[in-house]
Amino acid sequence: MxxxxxxxxxxxxxxxxxxxxxxxxxxxxxxLGFVTRTHRNPPRTWDEVVLACALVRDDGWRWLTPNDPRVVELSELLQLYVEQGESPLSACAREVDEELGLHIAVGPC
Structure with a gap:
C-alpha cells in the first residue's frame, strides 16, 4: 500500500x-486508481503447510516456482489425499474429473 x-x-x-x-x-x-482483486487461497491443513514450509527451507528460503519439479511432486502427492471436509467418494469423483475429464455424480444408486 x-x-x-x-x-x-x-x-x-x-x-x-x-x-x-x-x-x-x-x-x-x-x-488511487489501482485495480484490486481478492484471491483467497484454499484452506490448507497443518500437514500441508508444514510440508510446503519444509520444501522452502530445504531450498534455502528461495522463491519456488509452480513448475519446479519438487513443487509439482509435492502437489501431486497432496492431491492423492482426501481434502479437508471431503468424503472419500467425493475425492474419488474429483480425481476422476481432474485426471480424466470425466464428470461423475456422487450419491446413492
Whole structure:
C-alpha cells in the first residue's frame, strides 16, 4: 500500500500511516486508481503447510516456482489425499474429473 501510494503520489507511506486492514487498504488503492482483486487461497491443513514450509527451507528460503519439479511432486502427492471436509467418494469423483475429464455424480444408486 505504501509503495503504491508513493508511485502514484510521490510520497511513500509507512505501515503506521494507515490502519483498517484489507477493507481500508483496498479502498485506498482503488481511490488511487489501482485495480484490486481478492484471491483467497484454499484452506490448507497443518500437514500441508508444514510440508510446503519444509520444501522452502530445504531450498534455502528461495522463491519456488509452480513448475519446479519438487513443487509439482509435492502437489501431486497432496492431491492423492482426501481434502479437508471431503468424503472419500467425493475425492474419488474429483480425481476422476481432474485426471480424466470425466464428470461423475456422487450419491446413492
Amino acid at each position: 505504501g509503495y503504491a501510494h508513493g508511485v502514484s503520489q510521490g510520497e511513500f507511506l509507512r505501515s503506521g500511516d494507515f490502519t483498517g486492514g484489507e477493507a481500508s487498504v483496498v479502498h485506498h488503492l482503488r481511490r
